[in-house]
Amino acid sequence: MKSNKGESRRSQSVRNIARGGALLGGALLAILLLVAWLDWNWGREIFSHICHQKGDRCLILGGTALPVCTRCFGIYLGIVLGCIGQLFLDLRSRLTSTALWAVAAGATFANGLDVLLELMRVYTNLLSLRFVQGLCLGAAVALFVLCRAITPSLPNQNGCSNRLPSEVSQG
Amino acid sequence: MTEDPEIVNLDECPIKPALLAGAPVSFVLTLFPLSYALCCLPLVIGGFVATTTFVSKYRIRVEIKVGMKVAILSCLAGFGASTTLYDLLWVAFDYRIGLNWYLELLSNFAQSAPESSRDQLLESIDTLKSHKIGFGVVVQQALTVIVTSGIGGAIGGAVASSLFKKGSLAQ
Numbered sequence: 001m002k003s004n005k006g007e008s009r010r011s012q013s014v015r016n017i018a019r020g021g022a023l024l025g026g027a028l029l030a031i032l033l034l035v036a037w038l039d040w041n042w043g044r045e046i047f048s049h050i051c052h053q054k055g056d057r058c059l060i061l062g063g064t065a066l067p068v069c070t071r072c073f074g075i076y077l078g079i080v081l082g083c084i085g086q087l088f089l090d091l092r093s094r095l096t097s098t099a100l101w102a103v104a105a106g107a108t109f110a111n112g113l114d115v116l117l118e119l120m121r122v123y124t125n126l127l128s129l130r131f132v133q134g135l136c137l138g139a140a141v142a143l144f145v146l147c148r149a150i151t152p153s154l155p156n157q158n159g160c161s162n163r164l165p166s167e168v169s170q171g
Numbered sequence: 172m173t174e175d176p177e178i179v180n181l182d183e184c185p186i187k188p189a190l191l192a193g194a195p196v197s198f199v200l201t202l203f204p205l206s207y208a209l210c211c212l213p214l215v216i217g218g219f220v221a222t223t224t225f226v227s228k229y230r231i232r233v234e235i236k237v238g239m240k241v242a243i244l245s246c247l248a249g250f251g252a253s254t255t256l257y258d259l260l261w262v263a264f265d266y267r268i269g270l271n272w273y274l275e276l277l278s279n280f281a282q283s284a285p286e287s288s289r290d291q292l293l294e295s296i297d298t299l300k301s302h303k304i305g306f307g308v309v310v311q312q313a314l315t316v317i318v319t320s321g322i323g324g325a326i327g328g329a330v331a332s333s334l335f336k337k338g339s340l341a342q
Contacts, residue, residue, distance in 0.1 A: 017235055028322070045311055049201075050211040050319045054280060055291040065291070072210050079326075141330065148333040150232045152342055 011090070013151040018086040021142065025080035032068060032076070036061040043067060056125060070127050071111070071134035078138020085143065092147045100144050107133070107140040177339040181237065184229045184341055190245050193221020197249025197320075202256065203269040214323025215330075217249050218242030222331035230338040237341070238332025243324030250316050258312070261304050274299065 035043035047067035058065035085091055111133050197217030222238040260266045281292040
């Protein structure tokens with residue numbers, strides 16, 4: 001029973017992190033879409049420091065390219081989806097550590113291989129492939145972080161209040 | 172995995188050593204326009220180094236929010252310092268670090284890019300050349316530092332705090 005209570009609090013803590021990640025990530029995606037939709041140069045300049053913004057490698061919204069490339073957009077969307085997945089499916093209790101490592105390593109390797117193959121000119125500019133790989137990497141990183149997250153410790157191991165009886169009676 | 176039950180007071184772990192490790196990494200990696208090739212990876216690396224230093228220095232485990240905070244602060248310090256140096260050189264000597272290399276790279280990309288994105292690239296080259304430093308540019312740079320440090324630092328700090336899980340829990 002006590003163990004369940006502790007587990008429930010840990011689960012709540014991870015849910016809070018996932019909720020925060022989904023909200024902040026969602027806000028970031030909304031800003032990216034707005035910058036493209038309004039063709040806002042000022043916003044585009046801000047994001048130019050975290051992405052190359054090459055037009056042919058960006059998704060198009062309303063005739064204007066997004067301020068980040070397809071892979072970056074996929075990563076951000078993947079992070080949001082990973083957080084939502086944790087919120088609604090409680091993947092922390094279902095995924096093993098080995099599975100998490102395998103998924104994260106696989107997604108990272110796939111992205112690295114894609115960059116390498118492009119540099120070797122095996123193929124060029126496959127937007128959908130880049131988007132899917134970014135999506136997988138973002139979701140894998142989000143799940144890796146959330147499922148391995150260190151949660152705050154309980155006030156004491158018995159699940160009782162740490163306050164002294166005199167403090168309780170006073171207030 | 173066996174977990175150390177001891178809990179360390181987080182106030183007894185100053186973040187200065189972590190900042191001294193992470194900020195220089197962010198500084199060096201953001202001083203040159205590496206974002207064109209590496210997207211937000213330089214800031215993710217800077218944040219990761221800061222949180223890893225914090226965790227290993229005190230042999231502690233930290234919650235995600237603590238890891239993110241340390242990483243974001245180090246990215247803010249490093250990227251802020253590199254932006255300040257960039258602006259100082261720009262004002263004093265009309266020299267912008269890495270600009271010629273960046274313009275050359277953009278020109279190369281413009282030559283090989285499809286016609287639709289070539290115009291956009293050439294336009295961005297002209298904009299970069301004609302840029303003059305002023306209040307608007309400084310405000311934009313400040314916003315860039317805050318937004319990009321938030322994104323890169325959050326990812327790097329979250330990954331580092333979930334990766335290293337040995338030692339006492341600090342909270």
